Amino acid sequence: MTDIQMPDQLWTQPAINDAALGVSADVEQIQRIRIPAAVRYDYVPGLATTRFLRGLANKEILGERCQTTGEVYVPPRGVSPIDGLPTVEQVKLPHTGSVSTFCVVHIAFGTNAPPTPFCTALVLLDGAAVSVYGPIQEIDYDKVRIGMRVEAVWVEDDQLDTSFENIKWWRPIDEPDVDPELLKGHM
Amino acid sequence: MGEPLELLSAPLVIEYPFNRTTGPVIGAFLTGLRDQRVVGIEGDDRRVVCPPVEYDPHTGSPLTDLVAVGTEGVVQTWAWVETVREGQPLQQPHALALILLDGADTAMLHVVDCGSPDALSTGDRVRIRWAEERSGSICDIECFERVGGEQ
Numbered sequence: 001m002t003d004i005q006m007p008d009q010l011w012t013q014p015a016i017n018d019a020a021l022g023v024s025a026d027v028e029q030i031q032r033i034r035i036p037a038a039v040r041y042d043y044v045p046g047l048a049t050t051r052f053l054r055g056l057a058n059k060e061i062l063g064e065r066c067q068t069t070g071e072v073y074v075p076p077r078g079v080s081p082i083d084g085l086p087t088v089e090q091v092k093l094p095h096t097g098s099v100s101t102f103c104v105v106h107i108a109f110g111t112n113a114p115p116t117p118f119c120t121a122l123v124l125l126d127g128a129a130v131s132v133y134g135p136i137q138e139i140d141y142d143k144v145r146i147g148m149r150v151e152a153v154w155v156e157d158d159q160l161d162t163s164f165e166n167i168k169w170w171r172p173i174d175e176p177d178v179d180p181e182l183l184k185g186h187m
Numbered sequence: 188m189g190e191p192l193e194l195l196s197a198p199l200v201i202e203y204p205f206n207r208t209t210g211p212v213i214g215a216f217l218t219g220l221r222d223q224r225v226v227g228i229e230g231d232d233r234r235v236v237c238p239p240v241e242y243d244p245h246t247g248s249p250l251t252d253l254v255a256v257g258t259e260g261v262v263q264t265w266a267w268v269e270t271v272r273e274g275q276p277l278q279q280p281h282a283l284a285l286i287l288l289d290g291a292d293t294a295m296l297h298v299v300d301c302g303s304p305d306a307l308s309t310g311d312r313v314r315i316r317w318a319e320e321r322s323g324s325i326c327d328i329e330c331f332e333r334v335g336g337e338q
Contacts, residue, residue, distance in 0.1 A: 013210070013211065013241070013249060014249050014251050015211075015251065016211050016212060016215060016228075016250075016251045016252070016253060017251055017252045017253060018211075018215045018226075018253050019253070020226050020252075020253040020254050020255040021215055021218060021219050021222070021224065021226060021253060021255075022222075022224060022255070023218065023219075023222060027218070029211075029214050029215065029218045030209055030214045030215075030217040030218045030221065030323035031208060031209055031214050032206060032207065032208050032209065033206075033207060033209055033217065033323070033324060034204065034205070034206050035205045035206075035207060036202055036203065036204050036205060037202070037203045037205060038200055038201065038202040038203070038274075039200070039201050039202075040198065040199075040200050040273075041198070041199040041200070041201075042196055042197070042198060042199070043196065043197050043198070043199035044194055044195070044196045045194075045195055045197075046194070047192060047194065049195075050192055050193075050194050050195045051192060053195055054192070054195075162195055
């Protein structure tokens with residue numbers, strides 16, 4: 001085995017005497033190992049998110065309204081981030097919204113990722129105060145813009161589950177863009 | 188809202204697929220295991236450290252001389268694992284033991300398959316049971332088993 005060459009000024013590790021291994025020089029020695037580490041949780045989303053996910057199984061996007069400001073939060077967390085009080089009114093949101101910001105993905109990960117490059121976006125649903133996240137499809141990635149109007153594309157009815165992945169992606173609809181100024185503060 | 192709601196629950200796995208380089212010393216140790224050999228490394232005080240380390244535990248100087256050690260050894264101390272968790276080397280209850288291999292001066296941690304805690308004592312001789320398929324991993328040692336001990 002030869003010295004491992006490190007850049008000048010860094011330490012080098014001396015060659016080792018591996019005669020005790022009893023392997024011939026042409027045997028490929030182990031140089032890398034895979035050591036995956038995993039933590040496994042049972043995730044319990046809580047009451048508010050459970051309400052939201054059960055709605056999705058019925059193709060409903062359910063937000064919850066702040067008692068003080070009247071703003072609708074989606075996904076709901078059960079309390080208003082403004083006044084800290086419980087959100088007690090459930091609001092059925094439309095399946096349309098506006099792109100409030102987006103990002104072009106060149107290195108994808110995950111099993112359901114579309115071919116790269118593609119856009120992921122935050123979509124401000126009509127009537128909501130905050131945006132939801134999802135991929136944009138059915139349009140070239142470089143045509144996506146802030147203010148673009150989109151609608152949810154759902155999985156087939158027989159594949160509906162209590163999951164946000166019920167919405168496969170968002171696609172453009174034939175409506176004029178929204179003024180980006182109106183989307184500020186709603187990401 | 189208002190009616191009782193059955194809370195959802197779902198598995199959530201966060202996994203890091205670490206892929207690390209072994210360096211020449213650990214690499215040689217794992218290469219040896221693949222070939223059913225165990226090597227340690229000679230320290231500055233001529234003591235044999237097994238599994239081998241890259242630097243002397245006392246002086247910190249780089250170590251270079253690998254030394255073959257035995258595939259049998261002595262249990263120095265051990266703990267019984269009654270409840271086996273996912274990812275552990277054996278799927279049945281087993282001992283986690285520090286084992287001083289013949290020819291080594293430091294003990295290595297591994298598992299002993301001996302059926303029950305009554306079957307194992309400190310000082311028992313154990314030997315390596317090799318995995319049938321070996322890839323250059325500490326799991327190439329499937330476990331240790333007692334020498335001459337009926338289970």
